[in-house]
Amino acid sequence: MVVLGLLTVLSFLFLFLSFQSRQFRYVTHRGIEEEEAFQVARVAADIFWAWLQEVARTRRGCDKLFPEGEAVSPLDPAARGRGLDGLRLAASDFAAAARLEEAWQALKAKFPGVETLQVASTWSVRTADPDFLSGRIILAVDLTARQRRHRFEFPREFRAVSSLPRPFAKFTLFVREGGAAERFNLIEKGFQDDTGDTRPFYLYNTDEIYQASKPDLWRTSGWVFLGGASVTLNLDGSHPGRRESETFIFWPTLYTDDPGAELPYACTDYLGGSKLRVRFTPIGAMRDWLTVGNLRETLMEELPRLRRCSVLRLFGDRRRQTPTRVFGHVFAEYVLYATLIYDANGDSVPDHIQVDPAGTMHRAIFPLPRLTRGDDYLPQYGLPVIMTTRVPPFFLFLQGHGLPGVPPSLADLMPAYAAGAPSDYLTFMTKLASDFTLASRLPSYNALYDQMFDGATTGGRKSFPAPAIFPEGNYPNPGTAVRLPEDGPRAGELFRGDLTVLDPAAPYRKAGFFASWYESAAVFATQGPIRIRGGVPVIDRPTVAMIEGPLELPDRLQVEAPVVLVARQGVTVRSVVGPPPGIDAHLVLVSLEGDITIAPLAGSPAAVRGTALLAPNGTVRWAVPVDLQGCLTVRTLDPAILGQGGSLTWDRRFDLTDPAAARRGIALVLGPNLPHLLRPE
């Protein structure tokens, strides 16, 4: 009986083992089926990732991530993850929802056993920093195959940064530290010279065409900050028809290429009951103030600083006028050349008068020299006098008393001056911009902005000084309390602070800011995001990378997505071509410790387009005239480098104050697409 019992037990045991073995095989078969379901799920996930990557690249096509209009994106680090944590994103949330569905249907067609397929992602935020967001996307793929339900979850990391450096992207040029006040005044040239010994460097602060009726142009333009120290920029005093002249600042709507054309000027009404007017002509710095006798005598002293004009042109040039708002203790220097004119017929044009007994006719223009010493105020000098080398001196009150409308003495026009007090003469005489008090606003560079729009709203009449367009505190604006408004319906504030202490490198010192790190430029070159497409090096997906050591970028680099490349040491750029038409992309290039060198190869354009250049602790260098499009932030600016020539055009896509631009500035970087999964039990 014992034996029989044992046998029975054994039989049950083996029966159980048999069932177990069948179960093992069933599991094996199920593994095959699950493997196939996983294949489908993975391809379905790849389709989703491909479209999400496209949304990240173009920053459109998904209202939940990049809302159209002026709404703020939840990916904006300023939102601190609100609206993103817990976000559920399905195919229906994409503008390309139909194409996603089409792709999944095409996939199902390859796997007839698949009956249903659903894909949706859930976002969670791990770190919400003012400069970046990071977290995880769980992509859940639910499918039914051969009446079995499968669920696969594909996790993927993400990082979102505001690639436009705040507030530096709003500035065409941002210089942290100034130097000597006159350091930019390097160009020596004559009145009729097109160019001098050194070339100017132009800032174009907007792509809008100048309109005198739009005095708020500064709002949509790039701004300028030249550091906390005092800077004086001498305007270019060449003839308004010459290429580099800055006369356009005072007469923006007048344009001439005729080097013999009359200089534009402004006139007072008749002085008293006379037929005399005072005519003012603003003229910048030029060699002639020191080398031409009558001009030198008009200034009455050696003014070597008026010999040279600035290499830095803040408001563009006469063909492309781009006035903007300037921060820092920035002043403009020019001469307000004053003359007394005889205008009997009231047309504001000086009449021709006989200046000698031989009957020589000459225009009745009598310079009013700039008198700065008390001795000069004495009227016995017999001023004014015609200041020309072609005729003998002609003393207006001694020799011109026969002219109708000319009073017998200066006392009839300037009684205080005639009595020995300077007050009325000082009002009319030739002056420098720096002769005026700060309270008058005139010495400030921002007063030139007022000049450019003067007369647009007051019946076309020019006034001097022009009415202020900026609020008080902008003449000059030291940059210590700057507010960067958001021009959207939210009317928020993007920045408020002191530009003089702002550190552009601060965000780039945060390890969490970067989505990828490369230990050297060589590793970046081989493993980085640059791909060669049709012989052109291209970065076509959002990138936020740190490169240890110096970085050298390939020639004719093209970016097709928001890209931030930060090199620990210097950066060498050959050339950066703009994105193809229809693609909104930009490059932010940062050299944390060293300089940025623009060194185009022979035969390549010296152009760096769609690029924000930041050298927070260095400068930018080039040896040939360059065409920069974007914005530039440096610690110091070497005027000798600027003197190589070129231009910097602010890219409106960098305008942080425009909510749409700020949204397009977000770099959403997806982590590696590893085919691993979380399988919920």
Add this chain to the structure above:
Amino acid sequence: MKKPLTHPACRRVEPSRLPPRLRQSPPVAAVGQPGLTLVELMVAVALLAVVFLPIWLSFTQSQATIAEGQWESLVINLGTAFAGQIRQLGPAGWSPTAGILPITPVPGGEYQLAGFPPMRKLILPPWPAAQMEVAYEVQAFGPLPTPGFLVCLHVRWQGKGPRRHQIVFAELATDE
């Protein structure tokens, strides 16, 4: 020469060689036991059959499971090798094939397949060609933001039983 089935130490001893005490004892089976009846014998055989049937079942099932496991291991090997390489290749250089094309195993396991990017060989582990068919297909996959290709590896093997013995590995060659 056939070996004895018993150990020399266990050889049967003649009764006459036993000690007298043991020689006088009767045999155990002879004490009150007339032998197994036919019914008892049949029950015993039936029980033995009942015991051996599960053993046999367990054996055959295990054999089948092992075979399936081996196939699965080989199939997963092929699929992993295929998928990993396709993911590395990216979307450039592909061209659609005209339907599903067979792959004949070669020594070394390197295959330059039609439709694949030039100079990009696919490396696959060996498989028994007599029992397993491997084929592939490259298909342009349109509904993507950038051009992509769906590359499928079809594997069919001769398994036992009614269950499926084929699988398709799919991989998307795209910019993502």
